[in-house]
Amino acid sequence: MKFSLGAIQYYWPKEVVQSFYQDVAESTVDIVYLGETVCSKRTELSLKDYMDIAHQLREAGKQVCLSTMTLLEAPALVRDMARYVDNGEFMIEANEIGAIQLAHEKSLPFVVGSPINCYNQHTLNLFLKQGMQRWVMPVELSREWLENLLEHDSIQTVRDQFGVEVFAFGHMPLAWSARCFTARAEDRHKDDCQLCCINYPKGREVKSQDGVQIFLLNGIQTQSGHRYNLVNDLPSMQGLVDVVRLSPEPEGTLKWLQAFQDNLDGGQPQPLADTDTNGYWRSLAGMVKAL
Amino acid sequence: MELLCPAGSMPALKAAIDNGADAVYVGLKDDTNARHFAGLNLGDSGLKDAVSYAHRHQRKIHVAINTFAHPDGWERWKNAVDLAVECGVDVLIIADLSLLAYVHDQYPHMEVHLSVQASATNPAAIDYYRQFGVSRVVLPRVLSMAQVRSLARMCDMPLEVFAFGSLCIMAEGRCYLSSYMTGESPNTAGACSPAAYVRWEEKDDGVLESRLNDVVIDRFAEDENAGYPTLCKGRFHVGDDLYHVLEEPTSLNTLELLPELHKEGIASLKIEGRQRSPAYVSSITKVWRQAIDAVMENPNDFLVKDEWNRVLGSLSEGSQTTLGAYHRKWK
Numbered sequence: 001m002k003f004s005l006g007a008i009q010y011y012w013p014k015e016v017v018q019s020f021y022q023d024v025a026e027s028t029v030d031i032v033y034l035g036e037t038v039c040s041k042r043t044e045l046s047l048k049d050y051m052d053i054a055h056q057l058r059e060a061g062k063q064v065c066l067s068t069m070t071l072l073e074a075p076a077l078v079r080d081m082a083r084y085v086d087n088g089e090f091m092i093e094a095n096e097i098g099a100i101q102l103a104h105e106k107s108l109p110f111v112v113g114s115p116i117n118c119y120n121q122h123t124l125n126l127f128l129k130q131g132m133q134r135w136v137m138p139v140e141l142s143r144e145w146l147e148n149l150l151e152h153d154s155i156q157t158v159r160d161q162f163g164v165e166v167f168a169f170g171h172m173p174l175a176w177s178a179r180c181f182t183a184r185a186e187d188r189h190k191d192d193c194q195l196c197c198i199n200y201p202k203g204r205e206v207k208s209q210d211g212v213q214i215f216l217l218n219g220i221q222t223q224s225g226h227r228y229n230l231v232n233d234l235p236s237m238q239g240l241v242d243v244v245r246l247s248p249e250p251e252g253t254l255k256w257l258q259a260f261q262d263n264l265d266g267g268q269p270q271p272l273a274d275t276d277t278n279g280y281w282r283s284l285a286g287m288v289k290a291l
Numbered sequence: 292m293e294l295l296c297p298a299g300s301m302p303a304l305k306a307a308i309d310n311g312a313d314a315v316y317v318g319l320k321d322d323t324n325a326r327h328f329a330g331l332n333l334g335d336s337g338l339k340d341a342v343s344y345a346h347r348h349q350r351k352i353h354v355a356i357n358t359f360a361h362p363d364g365w366e367r368w369k370n371a372v373d374l375a376v377e378c379g380v381d382v383l384i385i386a387d388l389s390l391l392a393y394v395h396d397q398y399p400h401m402e403v404h405l406s407v408q409a410s411a412t413n414p415a416a417i418d419y420y421r422q423f424g425v426s427r428v429v430l431p432r433v434l435s436m437a438q439v440r441s442l443a444r445m446c447d448m449p450l451e452v453f454a455f456g457s458l459c460i461m462a463e464g465r466c467y468l469s470s471y472m473t474g475e476s477p478n479t480a481g482a483c484s485p486a487a488y489v490r491w492e493e494k495d496d497g498v499l500e501s502r503l504n505d506v507v508i509d510r511f512a513e514d515e516n517a518g519y520p521t522l523c524k525g526r527f528h529v530g531d532d533l534y535h536v537l538e539e540p541t542s543l544n545t546l547e548l549l550p551e552l553h554k555e556g557i558a559s560l561k562i563e564g565r566q567r568s569p570a571y572v573s574s575i576t577k578v579w580r581q582a583i584d585a586v587m588e589n590p591n592d593f594l595v596k597d598e599w600n601r602v603l604g605s606l607s608e609g610s611q612t613t614l615g616a617y618h619r620k621w622k
Contacts, residue, residue, distance in 0.1 A: 280471075
């Protein structure tokens with residue numbers, strides 16, 4: 001089983017990002033995804049900056065993928081996405097079907113990101129024929145769904161040709177909108193957002209009127225209010241999952257990476273926080289924490 | 292410019308057709324469509340009757356098979372396609388790639404439209420779906436009018452846009468908020484904020500509280516209109532503020548954009564609301580028929596009638612309407 005770090009979902013200052021990846025280079029992670037996947041207005045790091053980090057990580061022995069934007073509104077953004085696809089060195093993680101189109105046109109391999117709607121064996125096979133190397137399962141799916149999907153003969157015969165990756169730690173991306181909710185929380189429109197999301201390195205908490213932390217606002221993205229944490233579910237991934245993904249949080253991400261790696265066979269389980277959840281993997285509502 | 296109206300039942304379908312819809316879209320009675328609600332949609336014989344009624348009146352019927360096939364439920368989605376084709380419907384509205392491929396392979400002459408649930412917002416995404424013979428794309432409700440315009444001018448693909456009805460504020464087909472709270476989402480179960488998880492409670496102080504899977508979505512004072520607890524339209528806290536964090540209860544209304552949509556050659560205007568009553572469908576269809584006729588007749592001199600807005604406003608969520616993402620300031 002390998003471990004990966006997803007693209008940073010929040011808007012962090014450039015030096016924070018660079019320092020984070022210096023630590024990542026020294027960590028035991030196998031695969032690192034880089035890039036801005038949430039909002040095209042976030043320009044602390046350019047594609048060149050990401051490429052510089054990608055080279056450093058590759059030299060440190062990591063496999064690097066470039067992650068593309070999830071929601072493209074203006075047609076001009078397709079050009080930006082094409083620059084990621086055409087980087088010439090690193091495989092892309094397609095978070096939008098248009099990125100698959102661009103990669104497929106050029107016969108480039110790709111990772112199918114979790115926001116792409118791949119829910120069954122037929123769709124998975126189609127992507128495989130078009131160049132998919134790895135599939136990140138949609139966050140809302142369960143172990144049972146994954147098992148049902150993989151057990152089909154049409155998948156079993158090609159199972160050695162692609163990897164299965166599961167989002168297993170961090171605040172889950174649940175929705176993308178035209179509207180910027182972080183700007184709205186400051187009573188501003190998106191056009192006048194003043195990039196205020198940089199002030200919320202772990203998103204802004206949304207609480208229900210009875211005090212449940214239900215969501216996090218991260219610009220145009222809405223995240224789970226609770227942190228997904230499958231550290232104690234790793235044994236149930238054996239034989240199904242090839243790559244376990246952790247999503248970078250402002251603090252403790254690499255400590256958790258270690259905790260995950262230490263608990264691969266269930267020998268060193270971790271206490272879950274009150275605000276941790278594992279519901280989706282257990283075929284329950286995403287916000288539920290099953291013991 | 293086609294007027295495409297919703298029908299969750301035979302009476303609603305008749306209401307749409309009798310009041311001037313050019314085409315009607317329906318779903319089947321299972322989780323193969325994104326309005327999988329109890330008591331809604333058509334069974335096998337219902338679909339045959341619906342096709343026969345629509346064709347007798349020279350109108351078209353579209354069938355939405357726009358959820359994503361489950362790994363152990365492929366037959367159900369395949370059967371839905373087979374049934375719709377066998378009944379002689381005019382168009383299939385599909386989101387799942389596996390179903391698009393199946394239809395393209397089995398029924399290459401069938402007209403297929405890409406569902407809004409496929410979330411295609413840009414030229415590269417639209418290009419991807421051409422391999423399946425898709426002949427129209429339904430745009431997600433995340434684009435501004437300027438973005439719709441540039442897409443219409445860049446692509447030769449006919450486009451369909453939402454003109455009126457309940458407003459999804461997230462990119463459709465990529466929203467898991469409902470399964471996060473209840474375990475059921477539009478993609479997996481054809482439902483958002485499903486009724487089985489809704490609970491209402493009247494408090495001693497007269498406050499009416501709505502909950503979804505036990506989480507408070509809103510509290511209404513006695514003088515407030517209490518709306519259905521769709522989770523993205525609840526009132527929550529951010530910091531010290533209590534407000535509609537994602538969106539107010541409101542409906543999309545694009546009447547004033549009609550001349551622009553007409554000018555850009557938009558193929559079809561879709562009215563949301565398969566879950567609505569025949570009376571609702573009838574009133575909405577009447578207004579939009581008049582409005583579309585007016586803009587087609589005189590595109591340069593089109594004025595929205597107060598009466599139209601009054602009718603639409605009275606049938607809207609929270610009795611208010613918005614231009615949604617079409618208007619940049621909304622974002």
